Amino acid sequence: MAYPPSYYAATANDAPAILALKGEVSSDVCVIGAGYTGLTAALHLAERGYKVTVLEAERIGWGASGRNGGQLGVGQRKDQRELEMRLGKEWAHRLWDLGVESNALVKHLIARHEIDCDLKPGLLQAAWKPGDAVWLQSEVEHLAKEYDYTKMRYVPRDEMHAMVATQCYHGGILEEAGAHLHPLNYALGLARAAREKGVAIHEKTRVLDVTHEDPATVKTANGTVRARHVVLACNAYLGKLEPRVAGAIMPINNFLLATEPLGEEARKLIRDDVCVQDTKFVIDYYRLSADGRLIFGGGESYSPNLPQDLAAFVRKPMLRVFPQLADKRIDYAWSGAVAITLKRMPHFGRLAPNVIFAHGYSGQGINIATLGGKLAAEAVAGQAERFDVMANLKTPKFPGGTLLRYPGLVAGMIFYALKDRLP
Numbered sequence: 034m035a036y037p038p039s040y041y042a043a044t045a046n047d048a049p050a051i052l053a054l055k056g057e058v059s060s061d062v063c064v065i066g067a068g069y070t071g072l073t074a075a076l077h078l079a080e081r082g083y084k085v086t087v088l089e090a091e092r093i094g095w096g097a098s099g100r101n102g103g104q105l106g107v108g109q110r111k112d113q114r115e116l117e118m119r120l121g122k123e124w125a126h127r128l129w130d131l132g133v134e135s136n137a138l139v140k141h142l143i144a145r146h147e148i149d150c151d152l153k154p155g156l157l158q159a160a161w162k163p164g165d166a167v168w169l170q171s172e173v174e175h176l177a178k179e180y181d182y183t184k185m186r187y188v189p190r191d192e193m194h195a196m197v198a199t200q201c202y203h204g205g206i207l208e209e210a211g212a213h214l215h216p217l218n219y220a221l222g223l224a225r226a227a228r229e230k231g232v233a234i235h236e237k238t239r240v241l242d243v244t245h246e247d248p249a250t251v252k253t254a255n256g257t258v259r260a261r262h263v264v265l266a267c268n269a270y271l272g273k274l275e276p277r278v279a280g281a282i283m284p285i286n287n288f289l290l291a292t293e294p295l296g297e298e299a300r301k302l303i304r305d306d307v308c309v310q311d312t313k314f315v316i317d318y319y320r321l322s323a324d325g326r327l328i329f330g331g332g333e334s335y336s337p338n339l340p341q342d343l344a345a346f347v348r349k350p351m352l353r354v355f356p357q358l359a360d361k362r363i364d365y366a367w368s369g370a371v372a373i374t375l376k377r378m379p380h381f382g383r384l385a386p387n388v389i390f391a392h393g394y395s396g397q398g399i400n401i402a403t404l405g406g407k408l409a410a411e412a413v414a415g416q417a418e419r420f421d422v423m424a425n426l427k428t429p430k431f432p433g434g435t436l437l438r439y440p441g442l443v444a445g446m447i448f449y450a451l452k453d454r455l456p
């Protein structure tokens with residue numbers, strides 16, 4: 034089965050389809066979902082000597098891991114000052130340490146397993162409003178003072194304009210450790226590394242039911258896995274598999290496009306080939322691909338249905354930032370589902386002592402989902418301390434549960450989206 038059409042699917046490294054599960058197998062661990070969470074859980078478990086089976090409903094990286102913006106951040110999705118206020122300094126420090134580790138872990142896995150995924154350094158956060166620039170500057174100072182973190186610097190307005198060919202921004206932060214990559218090829222590389230360590234992966238194998246006794250029984254249409262441990266790693270694509278955790282995450286569609294290759298113009302748009310994300314609630318995020326296209330994510334839609342013309346939909350916010358691209362062809366446009374939580378921090382935990390889950394990365398999963406899989410592996414191996422730093426974060430359910438959560442969320446999103454438009 035083909036991947037949904039996207040620039041990433043069109044430029045994916047060779048990855049022959051893997052056979053679906055047939056019959057009964059037993060395994061130490063069954064991982065459900067072959068995105069970054071599931072794949073890094075499997076890889077780390079195999080390195081610890083566990084026999085691991087990964088079941089994927091579609092293809093490896095078919096979910097958000099094969100469709101995202103490719104922007105590798107540092108730290109957690111929420112800024113440290115907010116985490117300090119919400120959770121206290123000690124907990125915020127632990128989260129920061131994990132967030133810094135997550136960024137390094139992605140680079141380490143890419144280097145160690147020689148994953149060919151166009152990794153390039155640098156992430157620029159761009160202030161959409163003057164007040165955002167003041168806030169970004171104070172964030173740099175705070176991280177240096179409180180966390181001794183100096184791998185970022187404030188970029189004043191004039192320099193921003195030299196770095197990115199738009200007048201939209203009032204300042205920014207350049208994160209040296211930030212980076213960007215081809216997300217699907219990163220996922221495919223993780224899968225290759227996991228298989229080389231002995232992990233059995235089955236594509237086109239949708240899990241229909243999981244029982245929670247020990248060993249657990251994981252049922253699919255044509256096969257069953259009996260496993261001492263289960264790691265649930267389905268994120269926004271969880272569907273109805275596990276209603277007890279589904280209410281804590283909300284799948285939200287997000288949209289991207291890729292222009293035609295821009296040739297020499299590409300580096301005029303983004304001088305240093307870093308990735309860029311702005312400070313709006315409905316965020317614009319973009320970067321150059323290896324072949325010089327602009328890959329731009331943005332736009333807002335509060336309907337569960339996809340816009341009819343995705344390319345036209347994302348082109349609008351792209352032209353607000355880069356009107357000079359008006360005559361450029363859009364070669365690809367696609368969507369993917371982000372799993373957000375009410376607090377915009379991940380949701381980790383246990384459904385039974387031997388069934389754990391990690392999801393809800395709220396749009397920042399390249400680093401945190403990669404780490405999530407590693408922490409899940411540690412938890413399976415009986416070293417749950419770091420997994421529990423995440424699992425102890427309180428994740429309220431969306432009001433209205435899985436059936437009625439949407440209207441409340443939409444009202445909230447529209448409110449914040451309107452705030453983006455105010456000066």
Ligand SMILES: Cc1cc2nc3c(=O)[nH]c(=O)nc-3n(C[C@H](O)[C@H](O)[C@H](O)COP(=O)(O)OP(=O)(O)OC[C@H]3O[C@@H](n4cnc5c(N)ncnc54)[C@H](O)[C@@H]3O)c2cc1C
Pocket residue numbers: 065066067068069070071088089090091092093094095096097098099100101102103104105106238239240241266267268269270271272274287288289318330368369370371391392394395396397398399400401402
């Ligand atoms: C459009 C978009 C842009 C994004 N941009 C960025 C970005 O620039 N930077 C960043 O850090 N993060 C970004 N993210 C977030 C990031 O992609 C995700 O947080 C991350 O990929 C989550 O990985 P995962 O493995 O948890 O989930 P996924 O990659 O979604 O994988 C879940 C897998 O589970 C499978 N599955 C579901 N149900 C079953 C079942 N019953 N049986 C078997 N398999 C099942 C699915 O088919 C899927 O392959 C973006 C997300 C989207 C959608």
